[in-house]
Amino acid sequence: MKRFGKTEALTCLALFLLALGLRLTGLDYGYFHGDERVNDAAKVLTGQLIPGQHFYPPFINYLNAVALVVLFAVGMVAGWWDSAGAFRDQYFADPTAFYMATRAMTALWGAGMAVLFFLAARQLRLKQRSAIAIGLLGAFFPLAVFMAHISKGDAGLATAMMACIWAMLMRMDDPRHGRWDLILGLSVTLALSFKHSAIFVLLPMGLGWLALLAQQEGTGAALKSFARVFLLTAGLWPIFNIGALLDFQNFLEYQRIQSVMSVQGGTAGPWAGITTLIARSFETAFGMTSAMALAAILSPFLILTAPRLSQKGSLLVIWLALTIGTLATAWITGSRQPEHLWIANFAGYLFVGAVALAAYVESGPRLSQHLAASWLAVGLGLSIWGSVIVLTQATAMPVQVALDNYLAENHADRRILTAAAHRIPQQKEAQAVELRRIERLARKYKIDAPEVAEDRIIHTSAEGALFYVHMPVVMYGLESVDDGQEGYDVKAHTWPLQAEEWQRSYWMNQGFSLFVVQDFANYAHRFESEIRRQFLQALDRDCAELRRFDPSKPLFLEREVRVYDCADAS
Structure with missing residues (x-):
């Protein structure tokens, strides 16, 4: 890339602000996501560096703690609270502001992707106009816009993975080897700190980079650069994730649980993961869009045949590493592929495919120029449309508003077992039922019950509170685990479904007669496990269905809600 001048700086700023604006829109979409560990971030402020669970590295908790410090300072100036104690009280009274702060941190990291798309494209000597188009693809990447609304590490992982790609491209061109080795090492550390599964892509990418360096600079120089990157990563990762190191045995035990959750067997066959991956990649909101997915698949051909495209070897290594990591992950996970699984991989594919098309736009035969330009324009248009879909749902009224109003107006005197999220207050006796269940299961599996802050315990029921208890759930990926045959050391909330529940x-013997069911069609007939399917099918068969509520934001895990009255059921 030519000297980084004022034009490039302003372009980067504009792309960042655009991407950030998209990711901040609809940040308060009405409820909290189950994967958002804001409580662990809050505990960091009290000096507790070890998280409550170790499914992911704790680095995201430390970043979110920084966001909460900023929130505290802003709130002090704005008059929202006047002391640390009042700040803490607000967290337990209504944590919405805390979730917004940590989601804003996620959005900030995610917005960096657009800038890195632009910078990496310029490093490949693409013209300013082409690089801006590629940067816009990064800004409007629908899956990245969506994941920025959830305070977890996936959006940061995608940006860090792009930072690895950018630093690798810079290192191959820049004679100041030491500086770019350090930047690449830092980028690798960040990627592995957001999610250690990044190793599936980073390992083959690193080996490919080593081979390219050896060919370009000699084996000795290549090994020195590789060693610098490796040693920096090995030194920084434990510091960035000190909580995992301080509780390392527990961290390893959680990885065992994670492997049970991720490695899928079943009867779908060994190719189920690959076919699911292909279908997912062509989706508009949760994939790469059909146009850019096709570009990703054809990238090797496009790269090899593109005229005057810089660093073809590096781009092929990146594409091959992405493919190795993606296929390996798909083979392991099978058809169970949540949307966040592919954000970093799809971001890498999106960049490589866009670069190959842009190279044709700039220097291919005239017909190829028009075809590639149209292809890239369609890809950008579909990405914009996908982001519109995401943000329309993010800003829609959540279904829980209508559901809560219905329950409060018609069933305030009932005991309710619910699978839906609610913002209406819960009666203290209902919370006590949930707390006793956790204590009972902790005793059953001979583990410590998770600590519950005194401020979380309801001592006096609020006016209008309902007696609702949340339907027992099982962590995603553990649905097929049978009680007593876990194959891992059970931790809090990783217990399998309990047959008696x-x-x-x-529930009827405890006075519950109203059942609120979410996503009935799937849980009753498609998803594991059998005992849950039979329970829901019996509800539908024996009880009166009172109401159905259609979801307004299905991308954000809203599903159809049904209300069943079993008071007169046999």
Whole structure:
């Protein structure tokens, strides 16, 4: 890339602000996501560096703690609270502001992707106009816009992965080897700190980079650069994730649980993961869009045949590493592929495919120029449309508003077992039922019950509070685990479904007669496990269905909600 001048700086700023604006829109979409560990971030402020669970590295908790410090300072100036104690009280009274702060941190990291798309494209000597188009693809990447609304590490992982690609391209061209080795090492550390599964892509990419360096500079120089990157990563990762190091045995035990959650068997066959991956990649909101997915698949051909495209070897190594990591992950996970699984991989593919098309736009035969320009324009248009879909749902009224109003107006005197999220207050006696369940299961599996802050315990029911208890759930990926045959050391909330809790009589004997079911069609007929399917099918067969509520934001895990009255069921 030519000297980084004022034009490039302003372009980077504009792309960043555009991407950030998209990612901040609809940040308060009405409820909290189950994967958002804001409580762990809050505990960091009290000096507790070890997280409550180790499914992911704790680095994201430390970043979110920084966001909470900023929130505290802003709130002091704005008059929202006047002391640390009042700040803490607000967290337990209504944590919405805390979730918004940590989501804003996620959005800030995610917005960096657009800038890195632009910088990496310029490093490949693409013209300013082409690089801006590629930067816009990064800004409007729908899956990245979506994941920026959830305070977890996936959006940061995608940006860090792009930082690795950018630093690798810079290192191959810049004679100041030491500086770019350090930047690449830092980028690798960040990627592995957001999610250690990044190793599936980074390992083959690193080996490919080593081979390219050896060919370009000699084996000795290549090994020195590789060693610098490796040693920096090995030195920084434990510092960035000190909580995992301080609780390393527990961290390893959680990885065992994670492997059970991720490695899928079943009867779908070994190719189920690959076919699911292909279908997902062509989706508009949660994939790369059909146009850019096709470009990703054809990237090797496009790269090899593109005229005057810089660093073809590096681009092929990046594409091959992405493919190795993606196929390996798809093979392991099978058809169970949540949307966040592919954000970093798809971001890399999106960049490589866009660069190959842009090279044709700039210097291919005239017909190829027009075809590639149209292809790239369609890809950008579909990405914009996908982001519109995401943001329309983010800003829509959540279904829980209508559901809560209905329950409060019609069933305030009932005991309710619910699978839906609610913002209406819960009666203290209902919370006590949930707390006793956790204590009972902790005793059963001979583990410590998770600590519950005194401020979380309801001592006096608020006016209008309902007696609702949340339907037992199982962590995603553990649905097929049988009680007593876990194959891992059970931790809090990783226990399998309890057979007795999936008998209607178990709840009816405790006075529950109203059942709120979410996503009935899938949980009753498609998803594991059998005891849950039988329970829901019996509800539908024996009880009166009172109401259905259609979801307004299905991308954000809203599903159809059904209300069943079993008071007169046999």
